[in-house]
Amino acid sequence: MRNSERTKVKLLLHSGVVGTEVAAMGWVRTKRGNKNVAFVALNDGSTIHNIQVVFDMTRFTEEQLKGVTTGACIAVKGLLVDSPGSGQRVEIQANYLEVLGEADATTYPLQKKGHSMEFLREIAHLRPRTNTFGAVLRIRHAMAYAIHKYFNDKGFFYIHSPIITGSDAEGAGAMFRVTTLDLDNLPRTEDGKIDWNEDFFGKEAKLTVSGQLEAELGALALSEVYTFGPTFRAENSNTPRHLAEFWMIEPEMAFYDIQDNMDLAEDFLKYLIRYALEHCADDLEFLNKMYDNELIDRLKFVIENPFERLPYTKAIEILEAANQKWEFPVFWGADLQSEHERYLVEKHFKKPVILTDYPKEIKAFYMKQNDDGKTVRAMDVLFPKIGEIIGGSQREEVYDKLLNRIHELHIPEKDVWWYLETRKFGSAPHSGFGLGFERLLLFVTGMTNIRDVIPFPRTPKNCEF
Numbered sequence: 001m002r003n004s005e006r007t008k009v010k011l012l013l014h015s016g017v018v019g020t021e022v023a024a025m026g027w028v029r030t031k032r033g034n035k036n037v038a039f040v041a042l043n044d045g046s047t048i049h050n051i052q053v054v055f056d057m058t059r060f061t062e063e064q065l066k067g068v069t070t071g072a073c074i075a076v077k078g079l080l081v082d083s084p085g086s087g088q089r090v091e092i093q094a095n096y097l098e099v100l101g102e103a104d105a106t107t108y109p110l111q112k113k114g115h116s117m118e119f120l121r122e123i124a125h126l127r128p129r130t131n132t133f134g135a136v137l138r139i140r141h142a143m144a145y146a147i148h149k150y151f152n153d154k155g156f157f158y159i160h161s162p163i164i165t166g167s168d169a170e171g172a173g174a175m176f177r178v179t180t181l182d183l184d185n186l187p188r189t190e191d192g193k194i195d196w197n198e199d200f201f202g203k204e205a206k207l208t209v210s211g212q213l214e215a216e217l218g219a220l221a222l223s224e225v226y227t228f229g230p231t232f233r234a235e236n237s238n239t240p241r242h243l244a245e246f247w248m249i250e251p252e253m254a255f256y257d258i259q260d261n262m263d264l265a266e267d268f269l270k271y272l273i274r275y276a277l278e279h280c281a282d283d284l285e286f287l288n289k290m291y292d293n294e295l296i297d298r299l300k301f302v303i304e305n306p307f308e309r310l311p312y313t314k315a316i317e318i319l320e321a322a323n324q325k326w327e328f329p330v331f332w333g334a335d336l337q338s339e340h341e342r343y344l345v346e347k348h349f350k351k352p353v354i355l356t357d358y359p360k361e362i363k364a365f366y367m368k369q370n371d372d373g374k375t376v377r378a379m380d381v382l383f384p385k386i387g388e389i390i391g392g393s394q395r396e397e398v399y400d401k402l403l404n405r406i407h408e409l410h411i412p413e414k415d416v417w418w419y420l421e422t423r424k425f426g427s428a429p430h431s432g433f434g435l436g437f438e439r440l441l442l443f444v445t446g447m448t449n450i451r452d453v454i455p456f457p458r459t460p461k462n463c464e465f
C-alpha cells in the first residue's frame with residue numbers, strides 16, 4: 001500500500017465520509033476481541049485520538065492477525081462506517097491488512113500504560129509513541145509555528161544568529177568549547193599556554209549561550225527582529241528547569257523602551273497561550289485529565305489577567321516581610337531564586353509578575369543604567385510553577401556608559417569592539433528579551449520536568465540518543 005492512498009487518522013475522525021473506502025497506516029496501541037472479531041486502536045501521531053479498526057474474522061485468519069500486536073506498524077484499507085461504540089464518530093471495517101513492522105510482544109517496552117516519566121526518558125527513542133509525548137510534541141510544534149506567525153504578522157524579521165561564537169562576552173552562563181585540536185597533543189605557546197592560533201578558527205570558539213548581541217545588530221538595521229535557535233549552557237545545574245541545550249526566542253527592537261518591551265512580552269505570551277488553547281485543545285484536554293486538573297484553568301487565567309509589574313526593590317520588601325523560611329537569604333542585592341520568584345507569583349500576587357530595575361551587579365553589562373547609579377532597566381517575567389520564563393532589558397545605547405561598564409567588569413574591549421561600534425554609529429534606544437522555549441512548554445503542557453518537553457534532553461552526564 002502506498003502513502004498516497006492513506007488518509008491521516010485526524011482527518012478520518014474529523015471529516016472522513018461514512019460509506020467510502022479509506023486507507024490508514026499507523027501503530028497499534030491495543031488489540032482486543034474474540035474469535036469472531038478483533039478491535040484494533042490505531043494511532044498515526046496526527047492526533048491524540050486513535051481510530052478503531054474492526055477485523056471481521058470471517059474475512060481474516062488468525063495467522064494474518066498474529067503480527068498485529070501492541071507497537072506493530074500496520075496498513076489497513078476498509079469501509080468507513082458509523083461507530084456504534086461511544087468515544088468515536090467513525091471506525092474502519094477492514095478488508096485489507098498489511099503488517100509493515102512487527103513488534104515482539106515480550107520485548108517491546110511500551111506494552112502497558114502508566115510508565116513513569118523517568119523510565120520513558122530512558123527510552124526517548126520510543127517515547128514519542130506514547131499519548132503523553134505525542135501530545136507534548138504536537139504542542140511543541142504548534143508553539144514554534146505560533147512564534148513565527150506572531151512575529152511575522154507584526155513585521156519582525158527572523159535573524160539567524162550563529163551557534164558557534166568567538167565572543168566570550170555574552171555573559172549568560174558557562175560555555176561549551178568548540179575545538180578540533182588534538183586533546184592528547186595540544187599545541188603550546190612559548191609560555192606553555194594552549195596555542196589557540198592553531199585551532200580551527202584561529203582563536204577560541206564556544207557554543208553560544210544567547211543570540212542577543214547579534215540580534216541587537218539586526219535590530220539596529222531592521223528595527224524589529226527575533227532569533228529562535230538552540231543555545232547552550234555548561235552549568236552543572238541539575239534542576240527540573242535547566243537544560244544544557246535549550247531553545248530560546250529572542251526578539252530585539254529598536255526604539256522600544258522598557259515599557260514597550262514589557263508590553264510586547266506580555267502580549268506575546270498571552271498570544272501563544274491563546275493559540276495553544278485554540279489549536280491544541282485535544283492534547284491539552286488529555287494532559288489536563290492525566291496530569292494536572294488545573295492546567296486549562298491556569299492557561300485561561302493567565303490570558304485573562306494583566307501581569308503585575310513592580311520594581312525589584314519592592315519585591316525584596318515583600319519577600320522580607322513574608323513569614324517564610326528561605327533556603328537562600330533575601331536582601332537587597334540578592335539574585336532571586338526560584339523559591340522567591342514562585343512565592344511572589346503563587347502566594348503573593350497569584351498571577352504572573354514582571355520585575356524591573358534590578359541591581360546592576362546581578363545583571364549583564366549591556367543593560368541600560370538607571371539614574372540612581374544602582375539599578376538597571378532589566379525585566380524578568382515570572383510565571384506560576386516555573387519562576388523565570390523571560391529575562392530581558394532595555395539596552396544601554398550610550399557609548400560612554402556602556403564602555404565604562406565594560407571596563408568595570410574587565411571585559412576585554414577586543415571581544416566586543418563590533419558591539420561597541422553600534423553605539424558609536426547611529427545608536428538608538430532599543431530593548432529585547434529571551435524566552436526559554438522549554439520553560440514556555442513546561443507552562444503550556446503542565447509537565448513538571450523540562451526533560452519531558454524536548455525530544456532528546458541534554459543535561460549533565462546525559463547525552464544519550
Ligand code: ATP
Nearest residue numbers: 172233241242243246388389390391434435436439
Ligand atoms: P535562570 O536564572 O532560571 O537560570 P537565567 O537568568 O540564567 O535563568 P537568561 O540568561 O535570562 O536565564 O535566559 C533567558 C531565558 O532562557 C530564561 O528566562 C529562561 O526562560 C531560559 N533559560 C535560561 N537558562 C536555561 C536553561 N539552562 N534551560 C532552559 N531554559 C533556560
Ligand code: MN
Nearest residue numbers: 380388390391
Ligand atoms: Mn535571566
